[in-house]
Amino acid sequence: MYCTNMALSDSADKTTLMSIQPYTEDQSDALQEVVNIAMGQAGDSLARILGNFVALSVPRIRLVTVKDVIKTVTDMVDNNAEISAIRQSFSNSLRGEAIVVFAQAGADDLADLMGYDTDLDQSAKQELLLEVGNLLVGAVINGISETLKTDLSFSAPSLMAERTPLDQVLVPEQLSWSHALLMEVNFTVENRDFKCHLLMFMTEETIDSLRGILDEFMDGI
Amino acid sequence: MTPESLEKWLFVPCRHNGISIELTQAENGEEALAAYRDGKAEVMFLDLTMPVMDGYQVLEQLQKEQLNTFVVVVSADIQPKAQERVKKLGAIAFIKKPVKTSDIENVLHEYGIV
């Protein structure tokens, strides 16, 4: 007799799975697992660069509409205080944008956490945010493309917000999509005031193309 | 790790050795412990990142209750510190996701489970 234990089939995630309407349960399971793996690699990269153990949350996957994107994001981040954020786009077989949201206290603490002089100037601090954000996004993109055996490339990161309330970072009126697939995970450094969220938004056409990619992936297991 | 994929991974080594297995799936850490207490698990494949009760808590509880089982942690959290921690908490092995059949086979062989 064997007892297996699956993170993706807990009751909280049942609702997640049901809300990813366009996918079958198998496809949702596979997607959740691919995202788990990719996010785990991102966490490992972050842990190495910070020299600290990083606690990972269970990745959440949602289908969001442009109308409720702000509410979904602020609920996920559970914090409407000031944040700093960077963004990066990815393209090729999957298209979308990744955003890394840093809780402000952690962003301020980053230099110290990474062993730099703490009196860095503004540009040097921005550079650190970009560096860490790029590291997370790069690791997730690599993880997804390696697991799904599909090619992905990504752009240089850019600063999206500094010391801005989270609900002002995304402006729905300026967004040109109606639905997106959103994947979220957060990373916390124990004993330190550091927390960041990685949000990956995939576009509508990607939601469709992902279906075929997931099927191929499951056939390959 | 879906039940189907785990079954597939386990099926090959088990059939080779003429062992039949039964899988019980737990929804979270608490259910896993309950299943274990019911005597439903000789080997537990345990994920780390779970809601309600995570993998570390399950391991701690097993230690506290002095329950002896083979716990194989299967996790996407591949930080060396995570591996250290679970070993300290009594896990016999740490298998990184994505899982390869050979990884599972090796562990089962090493501990003479199959």
Added chain:
Amino acid sequence: MPDANDTTNLLNFIVDRAYVGIFVINQKREILLWNQFMEIHSERKADTVVGQNLFEAFPELPQKWLDRKIENIFILKNFSFTSWEQRPYLFKFAHNRPVTGGVDCMRQDCTLMPIKDDCGEVQYVCFTLFDATDTSIYQSKLEKTTEKLRELSNRDGLTQLFNRRYTEEALEKEFSRARRYNNELSVILTDIDFFKKVNDRHGHLAGDEVLRVISQRLASGLRGTDILGRYGGEEFLVVLPETGSQGAQVLAERLRKVVQANPIKVEGESLTINISLGVTELRSNTAAYAQLIAEADLGLYQSKENGRNCTTLFQPGL
């Protein structure tokens, strides 16, 4: 279809001649490839740098920072980037806008790409370096223009004082700052006495001139940290951070005297202009910044009732 040899030649040619800096280093930081863009801008031929350690060949590079970045690529196997916006340049290259540029050297965006072997280990790092000088010049022009527009949108066209919206926003900010740090804060609201008569008798142009002169006089009577704005037609709002009612009253009297000190000449006539003022300060029970304006307004009303050309401090229960 070109054959493989043709393709290789073509690629070699493109890598060499593309107007993008391309160079490759190994784990020892030795330069393995150096294209024409890099040759031209570094004024170093490929055969003089290939085989050399990057940091020895270019001591001006930010070694400590860049070396760590490179090392992380070998360990973490990820792409890495630098942007001119945070770090204007890696190499101190001349740029091609020596006449119209206004920047000291070429602004650079840089991508660091891991090149892996068959086992997935990083063997080399390929740098691609883009000239971002033009972008940086446009950006700085845009920033200057935006700053000017922001400044303009905060100003009152006639008096060049802050406008009502900006002054209220400033008061709101000072209000929450004073609350947070438990600081004092006062507000003065002032109004020109019998301004309507100036307009009626001498016309609107004369009225405008009076407003301009009085604005200058009010500004000259204040301290650097005080915020002065035109609040309405002939009404002015003064925000006094870290100032209690006593200091505010002294300041209000100074303003009253500065305004009336010299007659204002309009259309050959000398007009002596007076102002009335209302003063209030932040108290523990002040609910919102707007309450301060309302209280100062009550003080101002009292000054008008008391015969104008005077200052009244608002008192709760007034």
